[in-house]
Amino acid sequence: MDKQLQQIRKDFPILNQKVNDEPLVYLDNAATSQKPNQVIDEIVRYYQNDNANTRRGVHTLGERATEEFEAARQKVQQFINAKESREIIFTKGATDSLNLVASTYGEDNIEAGDEIVISVMEHHSNLIPWQQLANRKKAVLKYIGLTADGQLDMADARKQITDKTKIVSIVHASNVLGVTNDIKQLAKIAHAHNAIMVADGAQAVPHMSVDVQDLDVDFYAFSGHKMLAPMGIGVLYGKADLLKAMSPYQYGGEMIDFVEKYQSTWTDIPWKFEAGTQNVSGAVGLSKAIDYLSGIGMENVENYEKELVSYVLPKLLEIDGLTVYGPQDADHHSGVISFNLKGLHPHDVATALDMDGVAIRAGHHCAQPLMKYLDLVATARASFYIYNNKQDADELIQAICDTKEFFKV
Numbered sequence: 001m002d003k004q005l006q007q008i009r010k011d012f013p014i015l016n017q018k019v020n021d022e023p024l025v026y027l028d029n030a031a032t033s034q035k036p037n038q039v040i041d042e043i044v045r046y047y048q049n050d051n052a053n054t055r056r057g058v059h060t061l062g063e064r065a066t067e068e069f070e071a072a073r074q075k076v077q078q079f080i081n082a083k084e085s086r087e088i089i090f091t092k093g094a095t096d097s098l099n100l101v102a103s104t105y106g107e108d109n110i111e112a113g114d115e116i117v118i119s120v121m122e123h124h125s126n127l128i129p130w131q132q133l134a135n136r137k138k139a140v141l142k143y144i145g146l147t148a149d150g151q152l153d154m155a156d157a158r159k160q161i162t163d164k165t166k167i168v169s170i171v172h173a174s175n176v177l178g179v180t181n182d183i184k185q186l187a188k189i190a191h192a193h194n195a196i197m198v199a200d201g202a203q204a205v206p207h208m209s210v211d212v213q214d215l216d217v218d219f220y221a222f223s224g225h226k227m228l229a230p231m232g233i234g235v236l237y238g239k240a241d242l243l244k245a246m247s248p249y250q251y252g253g254e255m256i257d258f259v260e261k262y263q264s265t266w267t268d269i270p271w272k273f274e275a276g277t278q279n280v281s282g283a284v285g286l287s288k289a290i291d292y293l294s295g296i297g298m299e300n301v302e303n304y305e306k307e308l309v310s311y312v313l314p315k316l317l318e319i320d321g322l323t324v325y326g327p328q329d330a331d332h333h334s335g336v337i338s339f340n341l342k343g344l345h346p347h348d349v350a351t352a353l354d355m356d357g358v359a360i361r362a363g364h365h366c367a368q369p370l371m372k373y374l375d376l377v378a379t380a381r382a383s384f385y386i387y388n389n390k391q392d393a394d395e396l397i398q399a400i401c402d403t404k405e406f407f408k409v
């Protein structure tokens, strides 16, 4: 992997720069990943050669753009092992995908008194759409709690999910706690109560092999930009039967069959959910990003990140006054590591680290109910990806130690 790793780093030109006179150490991958030359070049190639609007014209460029867009859909299908490519809907990102489900399936199927079950570790994008749906419909929003070490409490999940539950929507991998949830088991519990299972895979798909058929999820959402692809492209996977029965999300060009003055009919899935001009260059970039990740192998990605966590987590835990949130052992912790330094606000920690060229995030990470649950205002968060190495981990540790010394905490 070491040789491969050196090659990987060369593919990401942005990493080769100084920030505040120090070599950049980019550890904000949970917010967004960097893009390899292969993806950047592919977007340029698309615009230089093939750009046209899809499914509208019979001219050659229009056909090429349509073919590339649909080929990207098939690439995504294979990557997450969906049964059919029409189960893949292109969206703006995970947030858009989750809003789509809440405002179509949710709007069509939730009635007063029904239950929607989520967890306290949800990102706002898998929380507010359900909260607002529940408020509109006078439905009940329920939260699954956590175990003492910050994992999803499966015993509580079994209590919260009942015959009144219509939708269970849970994050696959947390963007704060570094835990991965047992979505397959949750889907089994949900289905036993005739509820559907939605998973937010924004932090999972970039880092592990995901098989939507094996998980038996009904809907699965993720973003391209956290997995080497550009911003503004994302995916909603949905089981074909559910998608076919659902109302459209948005109305406009390309999602219709016939339009009359006072009535319209809708075209087939997936296009029924893709109104208006689509982000073709984004889909083409995502397809290339999938090629790149598949070239490494998702198992290798996962194992390599595990190796990095096994290296850095014990070093972090050794630092006096530093608290890591979520599981304390590398076996149960992903490459997303949230922490606080006693006596310092996480924003000050992140600012101080930036002075050393180390980019981490600080804040509530779009998970305010989780912060409240943990009795925190905010945390600092370092998050790793395939182009990070042990040297980056050492720089992080050194920068934290320098910060402690500077602030005398």
Ligand code: PMP
Residues within 6 Å of the ligand: 030, 031, 092, 093, 094, 095, 096, 123, 125, 126, 171, 173, 174, 175, 200, 202, 203, 223, 225, 366
């Ligand atoms: N869910 C999780 C767990 C996330 O980490 C994020 C991104 N921070 C999202 C959803 C939303 O993704 P996006 O902003 O790309 O729509």
